[in-house]
Amino acid sequence: MKKFAVLLLCFLVFSSFRAKKHEFYVSVTEIEYKEDPGTLQIITRVFIDDMQKVLNKRYGTQLSLSHEKEEGRVKETIEKYLSQKLKLSIDGNNMQLHYLGKEYEEDRLLLYIEVTNVSSFNTISVTNAILTDLYREQKNVVHVEVGDQIKSLLLEKDREEGTINFHG
Amino acid sequence: MKTMKLVSLALFIFLFVGVYAQEEGEEAQEQTRQEGHINENKFRQMYMEFATPNQYRTASGAPGPAYYQNEADYKINVVLDDENSVLTGEETITYHNNSPQDLEYLWVQLDQNIRKKDSPSLQKDSQGLAPVATPARFSEEYLQKPFDGGFNIMEVSKNGNALNYTINQTMMRVDLPEPLKSGEDYSFNINWSYKINNHVTNRARSGYEYFPEDGNKAYVIAQFFPRMAVYNDVEGWQNMQFWGSGEFALPFGSYDVSITVPADHIMEATGSLQNRKEVYSKEMMGRYEQARNSYDKPVLIVTPEEAEKAEKGSSNKTRTWHYKADMVRDFAFSTSRKFILDMMATDVMGKKVMAVSLYPKEGNPLWEDWSTRVVASTLKSYSNHTFQYPYPKAVSVHAKNQGMEYPMICWNYGRPDENGEFSDRVKFGMMSVIIHEVGHNFFPMIVNSDERQWGWMDEGINTFVQYMAEQEFGETYPEAIAPLESYPSRRGQPHKIVPYMKGNQEFIAPIMSNPEEVYQLGNNAYGKPATALNILRETVMGRELFDHAFSIYSHRWMFKHPTPEDFFRTMEDASATDLDWFWRGWFYSTDNVDLGIQEVNKYYITDRPTEAGKEMLERYYSASPEEVEALYVVKEEDPEFSEELKEKTMLESSSTLQEFVMDNFSEEERRNLNAPKFFYQVTFEKPGGLIMPLIVEITYADGTSEKITYPVQIWRRNNNQVSKVIPTSKEITKIVVDPDLETADVDVSNNAWPKTETKNQFEEFKANAEN
Numbered sequence: 030m031k032k033f034a035v036l037l038l039c040f041l042v043f044s045s046f047r048a049k050k051h052e053f054y055v056s057v058t059e060i061e062y063k064e065d066p067g068t069l070q071i072i073t074r075v076f077i078d079d080m081q082k083v084l085n086k087r088y089g090t091q092l093s094l095s096h097e098k099e100e101g102r103v104k105e106t107i108e109k110y111l112s113q114k115l116k117l118s119i120d121g122n123n124m125q126l127h128y129l130g131k132e133y134e135e136d137r138l139l140l141y142i143e144v145t146n147v148s149s150f151n152t153i154s155v156t157n158a159i160l161t162d163l164y165r166e167q168k169n170v171v172h173v174e175v176g177d178q179i180k181s182l183l184l185e186k187d188r189e190e191g192t193i194n195f196h197g
Numbered sequence: 198m199k200t201m202k203l204v205s206l207a208l209f210i211f212l213f214v215g216v217y218a219q220e221e222g223e224e225a226q227e228q229t230r231q232e233g234h235i236n237e238n239k240f241r242q243m244y245m246e247f248a249t250p251n252q253y254r255t256a257s258g259a260p261g262p263a264y265y266q267n268e269a270d271y272k273i274n275v276v277l278d279d280e281n282s283v284l285t286g287e288e289t290i291t292y293h294n295n296s297p298q299d300l301e302y303l304w305v306q307l308d309q310n311i312r313k314k315d316s317p318s319l320q321k322d323s324q325g326l327a328p329v330a331t332p333a334r335f336s337e338e339y340l341q342k343p344f345d346g347g348f349n350i351m352e353v354s355k356n357g358n359a360l361n362y363t364i365n366q367t368m369m370r371v372d373l374p375e376p377l378k379s380g381e382d383y384s385f386n387i388n389w390s391y392k393i394n395n396h397v398t399n400r401a402r403s404g405y406e407y408f409p410e411d412g413n414k415a416y417v418i419a420q421f422f423p424r425m426a427v428y429n430d431v432e433g434w435q436n437m438q439f440w441g442s443g444e445f446a447l448p449f450g451s452y453d454v455s456i457t458v459p460a461d462h463i464m465e466a467t468g469s470l471q472n473r474k475e476v477y478s479k480e481m482m483g484r485y486e487q488a489r490n491s492y493d494k495p496v497l498i499v500t501p502e503e504a505e506k507a508e509k510g511s512s513n514k515t516r517t518w519h520y521k522a523d524m525v526r527d528f529a530f531s532t533s534r535k536f537i538l539d540m541m542a543t544d545v546m547g548k549k550v551m552a553v554s555l556y557p558k559e560g561n562p563l564w565e566d567w568s569t570r571v572v573a574s575t576l577k578s579y580s581n582h583t584f585q586y587p588y589p590k591a592v593s594v595h596a597k598n599q600g601m602e603y604p605m606i607c608w609n610y611g612r613p614d615e616n617g618e619f620s621d622r623v624k625f626g627m628m629s630v631i632i633h634e635v636g637h638n639f640f641p642m643i644v645n646s647d648e649r650q651w652g653w654m655d656e657g658i659n660t661f662v663q664y665m666a667e668q669e670f671g672e673t674y675p676e677a678i679a680p681l682e683s684y685p686s687r688r689g690q691p692h693k694i695v696p697y698m699k700g701n702q703e704f705i706a707p708i709m710s711n712p713e714e715v716y717q718l719g720n721n722a723y724g725k726p727a728t729a730l731n732i733l734r735e736t737v738m739g740r741e742l743f744d745h746a747f748s749i750y751s752h753r754w755m756f757k758h759p760t761p762e763d764f765f766r767t768m769e770d771a772s773a774t775d776l777d778w779f780w781r782g783w784f785y786s787t788d789n790v791d792l793g794i795q796e797v798n799k800y801y802i803t804d805r806p807t808e809a810g811k812e813m814l815e816r817y818y819s820a821s822p823e824e825v826e827a828l829y830v831v832k833e834e835d836p837e838f839s840e841e842l843k844e845k846t847m848l849e850s851s852s853t854l855q856e857f858v859m860d861n862f863s864e865e866e867r868r869n870l871n872a873p874k875f876f877y878q879v880t881f882e883k884p885g886g887l888i889m890p891l892i893v894e895i896t897y898a899d900g901t902s903e904k905i906t907y908p909v910q911i912w913r914r915n916n917n918q919v920s921k922v923i924p925t926s927k928e929i930t931k932i933v934v935d936p937d938l939e940t941a942d943v944d945v946s947n948n949a950w951p952k953t954e955t956k957n958q959f960e961e962f963k964a965n966a967e968n
Contacts, residue, residue: 057696059696061957061959070957070959070960071959072958072959076622077620077621077622078620078622078623081620095621097680129962129963129966130962130966132962135685135687136620136621136622136625136626136685136687139962141959141962141963141966143959143963172700172701179700179701180701181701181703181704
């Protein structure tokens with residue numbers, strides 16, 4: 030955990046210098062563990078235009094994502110992308126992610142994902158490569174909340190996976 | 198027979214719970230000796246944190262009788278070598294020592310030195326080797342040599358005689374042969390050159406963008422000359438090094454600047470252009486005169502066609518543009534043969550100000566439609582909230598990825614794609630950054646705070662005014678935001694700061710931190726202070742008190758150098774609102790707001806003695822119920838409760854109260870007495886560290902509701918929980934704390950009674966999706 034703390038710290042300081050007035054290329058994923066009924070509630074926030082761009086580029090689609098109008102097989106395509114880019118394992122076991130849907134919030138897209146049948150755990154590993162195929166500079170911040178504890182990961186192109194230890 | 202005043206007894210009974218709780222505490226005290234403590238009350242005044250008021254800066258937050266500020270006047274000549282991207286310059290600085298001290302040396306800022314290839318700032322961050330890396334990144338980090346920038350100082354002299362100087366990173370100490378006496382001036386010369394960086398590949402607040410399609414560069418040039426540091430009563434010389442995040446501290450002065458560039462360049466800069474007829478064509482002059490009287494739409498001074506024609510050529514001749522500016526703290530300019538230029542006159546509180554935009558064709562179609570209009574709207578909004586904009590113009594320059602402010606001119610991002618299409622994110626990003634950077638003219642260009650030390654004083658205050666200006670822009674130009682009904686501000690509204698404030702404390706710093714030391718500069722220096730000020734205006738002080746105090750602060754420190762205390766003190770001094778608790782919580786700590794309802798109990802009044810009542814009378818007055826006239830309260834759960842209490846009015850339930858009323862009030866007075874039937878005792882809890890006013894919405898059985906705001910002082914004796922009694926003639930069905938989400942409450946699951954099954958955002962979404 031120490032290593033990631035240092036890593037996140039240097040990213041945050043560094044990025045504030047590089048991207049002075051605007052946070053470019055950052056997604057934030059919040060993972061909250063609910064002991065009862067044993068689920069991980071996941072909300073991933075990405076910029077709408079980035080998501081549209083990466084899906085169309087990657088899959089050659091003509092999707093249009095916006096509050097007002099939506100065109101194309103949006104749900105299926107997002108589901109497919111997430112299944113390739115976001116992975117979780119709990120105490121070493123790969124978990125099945127269920128994409129529930131999305132919501133628009135100003136210029137951001139909120140992706141709702143759920144993992145069920147999760148009993149209390151010690152370590153969680155997250156692979157988050159969302160948008161790193163579009164932007165080399167993409168940073169993916171992951172916060173994991175278990176009870177009163179929040180621990181964070183900073184993932185990017187060369188460091189797509191990170192592990193957090195709880196209870197220890 | 199002992200007789201007691203019934204009214205005092207009634208009061209006594211209502212205080213019962215509180216007294217009883219204290220009593221228990223006292224009993225516990227007898228058993229173990231408790232440690233003492235210093236004043237930890239959230240309302241204690243900020244004497245320990247604030248600098249002691251003095252003759253320079255007073256306790257009222259205004260400049261004191263001995264307040265002074267030194268000034269620096271510049272006469273600068275620079276020449277741009279476009280082909281090699283090198284800027285060469287000479288300047289005469291005249292420094293005015295208005296301080297009461299003699300100065301043995303002067304400190305001059307060499308900001309470009311942050312781009313020297315051996316700059317310590319390149320090594321300021323921790324590194325780690327990743328197990329696997331892309332060749333591009335690996336090459337950038339370990340193979341490529343860093344950019345070889347920084348000032349090449351060729352001469353520092355006075356009347357042709359060299360002066361001794363010492364360079365320490367980004368600061369140069371110029372040693373004076375004789376100390377510069379208080380009240381005297383000193384003029385000296387510096388000659389220099391530096392290699393200009395590509396700001397797109399080498400992110401920085403100035404530089405050039407290269408356009409490979411036509412081979413041209415667009416320059417946005419700043420920190421291009423050695424600049425005087427600030428000397429004042431707070432820091433002495435503010436010569437903290439420039440490490441990259443903490444921006445600038447600069448004295449005011451007059452500038453006389455001549456800039457020589459290729460003859461086919463179009464330029465904008467800080468200050469008034471002195472030789473417009475020499476550098477503008479006849480057509481441009483005619484259009485300029487037209488623009489000076491066009492208040493409703495921008496007039497193109499250089500058209501897209503002219504700019505596209507110019508970018509195909511490359512002049513060998515040069516042309517010198519001459520600008521002058523008074524009472525500015527800095528100077529910047531932008532130049533390229535690619536530039537389109539438009540202008541529009543704006544009436545700012547009765548004064549004509551030119552709103553100007555400078556952009557390459559790559560900025561269209563967005564820039565021609567909106568940049569100048571956004572500039573004009575911003576000047577009006579900000580002037581209304583602070584003071585009349587004092588400069589003759591404000592320029593918005595389009596530069597990729599840039600968002601950076603200088604006096605009268607700023608660089609802004611927001612570029613359509615190759616097909617001329619743009620998303621809402623690009624459009625609103627562009628509008629917001631223009632509002633923000635033009636707004637910086639007010640903070641810190643005129644209200645000249647020390648950015649090197651306090652990022653929030655300009656960024657936070659500016660982002661707060663930006664929020665109001667964005668909303669006002671949306672009202673002025675509904676077509677710009679359609680189909681939205683209000684401008685989609687990214688920062689300012691309380692609920693938007695919640696994810697940051699409830700986040701991982703390891704990566705949160707108080708607002709009162711240096712920009713170099715914080716983890717999330719965007720939230721730390723921009724988002725949180727802007728939200729705090731918005732909450733202060735809307736919820737804590739109210740608009741009338743806040744706006745007056747804020748205007749006083751702006752006027753007091755216009756063209757001066759305020760500190761955080763000057764702001765905090767003025768806001769209190771001009772409003773008679775003690776805000777030390779607010780500054781301490783929001784600005785000096787990382788605490789967050791979490792208010793809630795712990796429990797609600799419903800009471801009835803009776804004259805039948807209750808067990809609890811009897812015990813209390815015995816304990817405090819050694820009296821029995823027969824000896825005193827008293828009334829008693831019962832909860833529905835109490836054994837003394839009977840259903841008939843629900844039906845009766847309070848006076849019917851208590852003959853002692855009825856008799857008291859008959860004896861003490863006339864018939865007319867009796868008609869005006871309240872007649873509550875129910876008494877609700879509501880216990881509020883505060884798991885969060887921040888104190889805030891308690892905003893409570895009460896809904897009654899008949900469907901009506903009312904909002905009560907208990908002042909923040911309710912927390913002054915108990916920081917964890919407080920109780921209020923709500924007497925009412927109607928049954929209460931629902932109580933909600935902070936119903937309109939005004940306080941940035943980080944956990945609203947405890948905000949309602951009866952406790953509703955509160956869903957978090959995820960559960961809310963899931964439930965809606967399933968329906």
